[in-house]
Amino acid sequence: MELSDGISPRKVRHDDPDLETFELESLDHGVRYDHQFHSTSALEILRETVRILRYNLMGFTGIAALLICPVSALVLSNVLVDQSIVKRLTIRLLLVVESSGLPLWLFIKQSCQKFAEMVVSSAMCFPFFITLSLLSRAAIVYSVDCTYSRKTFDASKFYVIGTKIWRRVVSTYLWVCGVISGCLALFLVLLVAVSSLFSIMGVASDLIVYPAMIVGLAFSIIFANAIIICNIAIVISVLEDVSGPQALFRASVLIRGQTQVGLMIFLGSTIGMAFIEGLFEHRVKTLSYGDGTSRIWEAPLLVLMYSFVVLIDSMMSAVFYFSCRSSYNMEALNGESQPVLEAVTISSGSLETE
Helix, strand or coil, X not given: CCCCCCCCHHHCCCCCHHHHHHHHHHHHCCCCCCCCCCCCCHHHHHHHHHHHHHHCHHHHHHHHHHHHHHHHHHHHHCCCCCHHHHHHHHHHHHHHHHHCCCCCCHHHHHHHHHHHHHHHHHHHHHHHHHHHHHHHHHHHHHHHXXXXXXXXXXXXXXXXXXXXXXXXXXXXXXXXXHHHHHHHHHHHHHHHHHHHHHHHCCCCHHHHHHHHHHHHHHHHXXXXXXXXXXXXXXXXXXXXXXXXXXXXXXXXXXXXXXXXXXXXXXXXXXXXXXXXXXXHHHHHHHCCCCCCCHHHHHHHHHHHHHHXXXXXXXXXXXXXXXXXXXCCCCHHHHCCCCCHHHHXXXXXXXXXXX
16 A cells, blocks of 8 residues: 655646645645654644645545444434433442542532443444444545545445455444453442542542542543543554454554654544534534424534534544554564555455456
């Protein structure tokens, strides 16, 4: 998939004028589009993502409309969430919190309820996550790769490639779900253990909150790094012939020295999604003007905004992968590893020639 260094982007002719303009603009920014993009800041990756979005706008818009928006509507509306299950889970969490010595402040009660809603929503929406959402991420990675390869998005070719890599991508996603679930379970165990320890030592419940906050702060940093590794692992499973724990390991090695950039990307995406979720909760679920007509236009608008943030986040993960890959010699990890999309493309081309 990597182009030879002797090929100059200015000498390559395309049927798509947008790709030619994209290459000329990229050269003006000092970027070589033979999969050698390198950046040291999240802002540069965002600018690169916006440039890629501009020159394949129809393709990414189609992915967002067909694959991302339906999942976003389900996630924001919680239409599949059984509130009775959420209530029972919240009560059990509050009992665990109370037994560990933590005070039942309003913030803690709300946190338990939000955590219960997140768990139930993730379980109910899992079939959509592993189909539509995962397919959208694979399509986004493929589209970004096509842009770097100076090619246009081909739905039929993506279907052929998708049938070959889908099992590997699903396997990696299941491992990602296991890693995230393990991190959350570990956090709850550590939080209860630390709180119970201070409670046994006779510390007042109001003071136990402070060591619990320290545990939460440390966990948030670890969890953010885990999410970054998981996102890159999904990209790797699409572009390279590795999956599962191998993809997670390769991602952890690949982002060395780029962790701060990944954290900034994660922070920006998380803030954007949380902001839109808060707006949806406040404007659509809670408030309405008179007869509720505001929900007719506010709900679809917020779903589109949320889908756009998810799209940008997935694109930035793909661009971040290429940035990390250009600054790290992948041959040190697995010899002369060839991205699987290149192998599939070459094999398809040879069949057509025959």
